[in-house]
Amino acid sequence: MTLLEGRGLSKRFGGVTALDQVSFSVEEGTIVALIGPNGAGKTTLFNLVAGALKPDAGQILFAGEEITGLTANVTCRRGLARTFQVTRPFATMTCLENVAVAVVNSPRSRANGTWRLSAHECLKAVGLGDLAHIEARHLNVVQKKRLEIARALATRPKLLMLDEVLGGLNTQEIGQAVDFIRSLRDEHHLTVFWIEHVMGAIMQAAEKIIVLDQGRRLMEGSPEEVVKDSRVIQAYLGD
């Protein structure tokens, strides 16, 4: 079943066309990767889906309902959570408070009550349990990325959108992170939509890869299909 679907999405910034009639789908319970060279429009696509930007044309459907043009806080409440490529922690708040913001605003978490507990659980899940009472500004880059994931999880999403969460990790840590994201999908019945530059991780984890290039969808397929495709190789390596 399709959880997220984009139909003919376009976005222009002044004279620059960041996205040009892009259509795609993300099936429920899968890990779908979004890749492409720098400037391909990956983060713009995320911003359109999450409601941070409004598309100039096209439609977005989430769980069977149209969410085109809804603001970020509304899409979040519908069950769509995202992390930011450049992390945006609430610097003067503790890690626990950072996560608590997500918890108190989530209609799904609230029903469970006792938000402190679930905020703690989310921090523990990403390995920040011991830093719960440290202000977020004191975290290093990798910890800030983890905090982003903890906050996103705390909204109890159906769809988790990750924007380059592996940057700055070493090979071993990447392996752990991939296992972690897989376990999230399996244990919490999440669907993961994932922008990533680390191809090794994508090849291991993703069931489907969508390739963007210069604002257009270049192709969509399994990891094996994508690496063999001459258009993809050309887009990354040039002629």
Place this chain on the structure above:
Amino acid sequence: MTDRRFFVILFVAVGLLSLLPLGLGVYHLHVMIVSLFYVMMASSWNLLAGYTGQVSFAHAAFAGIGAYTSGILAAKFGLNPWIGVFIGTILAALIGLGMGILCLRMGGIYLSLTTLGFSEILRIVITNEYEITRGTMGLQVPGLVADYSKPAYFYIMLGGAMLTLIVLYKLIYSDIGLNFRAVQNDERAAASLGVDVVRMRVLAFTVSSALAGMAGGLYGHYLLLITPEIPSLDQQFLVLSMTVIGGMGSFLGPIIGAISLEIFSEYIRAYGEYHVLVFGLVALVVARFAPNGLMGLAEHRLRGRRKASRTVSAAAG
């Protein structure tokens, strides 16, 4: 701070303060009453500037709305001043809500400019609508109590300040307060986690305006003469300096800033016009050496000492 600890501290402080009229003369009691007015003003302005990052210059204007609403109703229509203060508070809240919806989407410097403009317009209207407000001559209004007495007003203002602080505390240390701080830190991140940013800002603006309206209403009926001085920018900047010097974004900061600066300004009153200069110098020194205000300084000291003692004990062990 836990709920219980806050209320214990608050009631002990109020209990101690309510002994003051026994020992203080009329003049000192007056200074305390004015201080309490500024505690209300600075604390409620702090909700905006310190907790949601909206620098409004209309806070004194909202106090003016409260004071003039209640004053005009009492002086022209003979309404009970208590009911007048209540209506003034509601009106300040409604105008705050309207302004909030109109201009909070702008945010940043545009919000500051709009509120600055609003404040000046209000002052000009009040000054020129002589028939209704008696302009710079001032509007004579009845008092809140039948027999005018400083101790009675001291207790009224103390009650008002207590109410203000309880409302602020309940708000700041609730889920909504968490959202306020998230909005102040990073609007986009807050929105991505489900926070309705515009609604939070409008809410903070409305509550803060209402509290300023109440403070202004009570103060006006204490002064018995309401002048355009209450909604003036001078007043606004005084409230601003009290909050900044005390410590913006901390709960205690504005309280300490308001009381200490009011008392301080009484001491330097003797220097006439120069007292503005002294005030500016103090603000400069604080901005340079304690950018987080007196509370920031105290916290830093406290933390430093704790760290030092830990190092010592670690070395000893």
